[in-house]
Amino acid sequence: MFKPFEKISKQNFLIMVGLQVFFILLVWQLSPIGLIPQPTHVLSALGQLLGTRLLIDNLLVSLLLTLQAMLYSILITLVFSYLSVIPFFHSVAQFIVKCRYLTLTGLIFIFTLLTKDGSQLKLSLLIFGIVPFFTTSFLAVILRIPAQEYELCQTLGYSRWESLYEVIVIGKADQVFEMVRQNFAIAWMMITMVEGLNMSEGGIGALLIKYNKYNDLPHVIALQAIIFGIGLFFDYLLGLLRHWLFPYTMAHKK
Amino acid sequence: MTPYTKTEVLLQAKDLQLSYGNKCILHDINFSIRDIIRPGLQQGQVVSLVGRSGMGKTQLFRILSGLQKPTSGSIIIRERKPAEVSPGSIAVFQERAVRPGDMGVIFQNYYQFGWRTVRQSLLLAARRNKLLEGKEEDTMLQYAEQFDVIDILHRYPSQLSGGQQQRVSIIQQLLKGANFLLLDEPFSGLDVCVLDKVVELLQQVSLSDELKTLIIVSHDIATAVAISDTVFILGRTKGVEGSTLVRSIDLIERGLAWQKDVRREREFEETLEEIKACL
Incomplete structure (x- = not known):
């Protein structure tokens, strides 16, 4: 367990992780640091949150907004990524990638002018925030495609458009799930930020800001734990969906 | 000797040259592959292109497959005119420069989607x-x-x-329907048993159609020669940068083609020595 490159079974790995989590919680419980609440307080806040409709309602608002933003972002990303192999659109795709360096806060006013209501504002800000990260990931996938994949298409007499369809659209479809999985965290992180801009519709971000405002740290940490848990759940779900929809990602030599 | 005739040119490499900047990789490559006819048999052609590592075999392979354009020169192939292809019709042929997709290409690592x-x-x-x-x-x-x-x-x-x-x-x-099959190092990394099977398989392919032409690029001289009817040797000439075809050997003339136990023949060994001397 302490040797480099040592392989351990899945069961042993889970036991090890369980013990590590238990140890950290124990240390946290036994050595209180200033205002940071102890795990028991967080657990009690979590129980309180789970017992009300407040959490479910806000969570649903956030999830719906995230999924909507993710869906639009995937579509935009795929269109520009697929087109990026055409020189005319390559520069557009590259520009989208560079948009990662723009801050959302600086664009709120422009987006407010461009959108009709708070809901649209949040959605468009989220899409604008997510698309550059998705595009960066997917362009990296396209760049990593070995020349042999295109050459095999050529030897089979495919036209360039057919090669694009076979190698990038069909061949990298599983990578779309991987891209979403890797970048879901970014979307999930941004949701708490954009929900702070328009709190009237609620959402987990609005809830977090409210508890932060009143220094209700047990509830803040409890909410963080929920956000963390949902993130892990989606990570697992997307991985599972990828293997189910694209069995070759699980295919190994027999 | 087995009766045979060599008829039309199926593939012709004309004055091929490949350079990267000022560096010459291949120069003055000229060769042709003719249709071999053996009475009572559907005999295809098996040509080997042998040479030491770094002689530009892979580059020549890519040029032949149409995946890479030479700096100058061309590869001309003879093909049936598509419009004329129908059961019972007389095949009409045309000559044209090779394009990607004309050749069946089997890469060294057998890449598949x-x-x-x-x-x-x-x-x-x-x-x-x-x-x-x-x-x-x-x-x-x-x-x-x-x-x-x-x-x-x-x-x-x-x-x-x-x-x-x-x-x-x-x-x-084969399903793609190409008459030319280019194989890059098909014997590389195979154990003895599998190697025999591959040789058998290639012979089977060469006998499937009279126009079927296998071009094998390999550094395994013995195996390549054992299944070929012609060998082209890629090498260097003194004082000239880049590689060219330094020799071609007609194995049919020497009675070394289409023989199952050719490796046991003394002349086979001598031919191998002759090829090695050219490398």
């Missing part, structure tokens, strides 16, 4: 072949049976052994 099962990959190739219209599935199954891959049709490339991948690659390119 990782997201397609063997069945899907083979059907994709069969659907490119207009002559197979309406009977793609049946022809694919025939080949799968013939090349012993029928049990692995549902598998993905990552689930295949090296030998299985090679067979799938060959069937795929």
Whole structure:
């Protein structure tokens, strides 16, 4: 367990992780640091949150907004990524990638002018925030495609458009799930930020800001734990969906 | 000697030259492959291109396949005019420069689409072949049976052994309907038993159609020579940068072609020594 490159079974790995989590919680419980609440307080806040409709309602608002933003972002990303192999659109795709360096806060006013209501504002800000990260990931996938994949298409007499369809659209479809999985965290992180801009519709971000405002740290940490848990759940779900929809990602030599 | 005649030129390399900047890789490559006719047999052509590592074999392979353009010169192939192809019609031929897709190409690592099962990959190739219209599935199954891959049709490339991948690659390119089959180092990394099977398989392919032409690029001289009718040797001439064809050997004239136990012949050994001396 302490040797480099040592392989351990899945069961042993889970036991090890369980013990590590238990140890950290124990240390946290036994050595209180200033205002940071102890795990028991967080657990009690979590129980309180789970017992009300407040959490479910806000969570649903956030999830719906995230999924909507993710869906639009995937579509935009795929269109520009697929087109990026055409020189005319390559520069557009590259520009989208560079948009990662723009801050959302600086664009709120422009987006407010461009959108009709708070809901649209949040959605468009989220899409604008997510698309550059998705595009960066997917362009990296396209760049990593070995020349042999295109050459095999050529030897089979495919036209360039057919090669694009076979190698990038069909061949990298599983990578779309991987891209979403890797970048879901970014979307999930941004949701708490954009929900702070328009709190009237609620959402987990609005809830977090409210508890932060009143220094209700047990509830803040409890909410963080929920956000963390949902993130892990989606990570697992997307991985599972990828293997189910694209069995070759699980295919190994027999 | 087995009676045979060499008729029309099927492929001709004319004054091929390849340079990267000022560096000359290949120069003055000229050769042709003629249709061999043996009475009572559908005898295809098997040509080997041998040479030491770093002699530009892979570059020549890519030029022949149409995947890479030479700096100058051309590869001309003779093909049936598509419009004339129908059962019972007299084949009319035309000559033209090679294009990507004209040749069946089997890469050294037998690359296949990782997201397609063997069945899907083979059907994709069969659907490119207009002559197979309406009977793609049946022809694919025939080949799968013939090349012993029928049990692995549902598998993905990552689930295949090296030998299985090679067979799938060959069937795929055969289904595509190309008369020319280019093989890059087909004997590389194979154990003795598998090597014999591959040799047998290539001989089987060469006997499947009179116009079928196998071009094998290899540094395994003994195996390549054992199954070929012609050997082209890629090497260097003194004082000249880049490689060229330094020698060609007609193995039919020497009585070394189409023989199962050719390796036991003294002349085979002598030919190998002769080739080695040219490298």
